[in-house]
Amino acid sequence: xxxxxxxxxxxxxxxxxxxxxxxxxxxxxxxxxxxxxxxxxxxxxxxxxxxxxxxxxxxxxxxxxxxxxxxxxxxxxxxxxxxxxxxxxxxxxxxxxxxxxxxxxxxxxxxxxxxxxxxxxxxxxxxxxxxxxxxxxxxx
Amino acid sequence: xxxxxxxxxxxxxxxxxxxxxxxxxxxxxxxxxxxxxxxxxxxxxxxxxxxxxxxxxxxxxxxxxxxxxxxxxxxxxxxxxxxxxxxxxxxxxxxxxxxxxxxxxxxxxxxxxxxxxxxxxxxxxxxxxxxxxxxxxxxxxxxxxxxxxxxxxxxxxxxxxxx
Numbered sequence: 001x002x003x004x005x006x007x008x009x010x011x012x013x014x015x016x017x018x019x020x021x022x023x024x025x026x027x028x029x030x031x032x033x034x035x036x037x038x039x040x041x042x043x044x045x046x047x048x049x050x051x052x053x054x055x056x057x058x059x060x061x062x063x064x065x066x067x068x069x070x071x072x073x074x075x076x077x078x079x080x081x082x083x084x085x086x087x088x089x090x091x092x093x094x095x096x097x098x099x100x101x102x103x104x105x106x107x108x109x110x111x112x113x114x115x116x117x118x119x120x121x122x123x124x125x126x127x128x129x130x131x132x133x134x135x136x137x138x139x140x
Numbered sequence: 141x142x143x144x145x146x147x148x149x150x151x152x153x154x155x156x157x158x159x160x161x162x163x164x165x166x167x168x169x170x171x172x173x174x175x176x177x178x179x180x181x182x183x184x185x186x187x188x189x190x191x192x193x194x195x196x197x198x199x200x201x202x203x204x205x206x207x208x209x210x211x212x213x214x215x216x217x218x219x220x221x222x223x224x225x226x227x228x229x230x231x232x233x234x235x236x237x238x239x240x241x242x243x244x245x246x247x248x249x250x251x252x253x254x255x256x257x258x259x260x261x262x263x264x265x266x267x268x269x270x271x272x273x274x275x276x277x278x279x280x281x282x283x284x285x286x287x288x289x290x291x292x293x294x295x296x297x298x299x300x301x302x303x
Contacts, residue, residue: 019179032170032177034208034221058239059204063178066203075184075194080246081203087241087299131241 002077005107005114005139014102014118017068021056023094029060056092061100061122061131068100068120069135079139082115086133092124099123102135114139145275147265151230159226159260164207164285166254171199178202191251201250204242206285206294209258228262229279232302240278240299248293256285256293263297277302 021029026040038045040057048054065086073079092098102120109115115138122131168188175185183190184200191199201207209222217224250256263280270276283296 021179025177025179028173029177032174033205034211036219036221038219058241060178062242063174063202063204067178067180070203071182075196075200080249083243083245084203085241085243088239133241 002074003072004078005116008104008107008116010104010107012104014068014072014104014120017064017071017100019060019064019098019100020096021060021092021094021098023054026054026056026060026094029057029063033057033059033063035059051091053093056094056096056098058088058131061088061092061098062086062133064098064100065102065120065122065131065133065135068102069118069137072102073137079116079137082136082138084120084133084135086120086131088131090124090128090130092122092130097125098130145232145234145267145277147267147277151232151265154228154230154262155265157228157262159223159228161257161259162223162226163210164256164258165210166201166207166250166252166256168199168252170208171201171205171252174205175202188252196249197251197253199252201252201254204244206250206258206283206296207254207256226258226260228260229281229300230262230265232277234277234302236303238301238303240301242299243297245295246293247295248287248291250285250287250293254293255288258283258285260284274303 030036039047040054100122102118104116105119106117118135120133120135121129172186184194261282263282266278268276279300281298285294287293
């Protein structure tokens, strides 16, 4: 069922989105967004040697949170992303699980717009939220 | 070194200064490449007919993707592909850089076929001392993307943290 203003409620959970980016997936993402920071692909880069691994891109997690929200909304079904954000507070490594989650915190009308505020975040296997964020949805 | 770091008047003078404009192309290939990189399986990001059936005029840009900056050797930054002349960050001498995250505000739908003009601006400079006493220098950089109709399509605000 498409998400609409009428059928969402505060406290709703978004369907979880599971990611497990391999190094190959991270290289695909680098090609897609044009960020070739060696931190994300070169194990001989000084920071990667220090950490013992390359790191999953922060933008990958942000984009995955965007996929979480957009997949929940569907396409042109009545809601669109007005604003979204996330912070990067921790590291994820290749081949590790990243679960994207979200909840509807507030449903309200303001300046003639029907809005919903979401809390969104990524979670690693230990439950750590490495990219906590938020989104505001505007409904027609 | 970071413990004594200060924001100088010279740095403060850079706040609010805008870069020259730079073109970002939103192409079908670019949308597909980004969607593939994220791992989307939804056909609207790959198949133009599926996108049109879903109500889009072309492949929609997935959230957080606003096209690809035109790359020109010698004028583009080699690591991040962004134009060198649009780098409005300040020189600080701090050795470590962290991606502090981003805020994105959408105003217009973005689809393949769009050409966006981006102007960057140093929006603010801040200092924050962590619990362990490390001074973090935070630069907030605004990227304003305007579409061919002259409408602001999306604004990103990126936090770059140095220490």
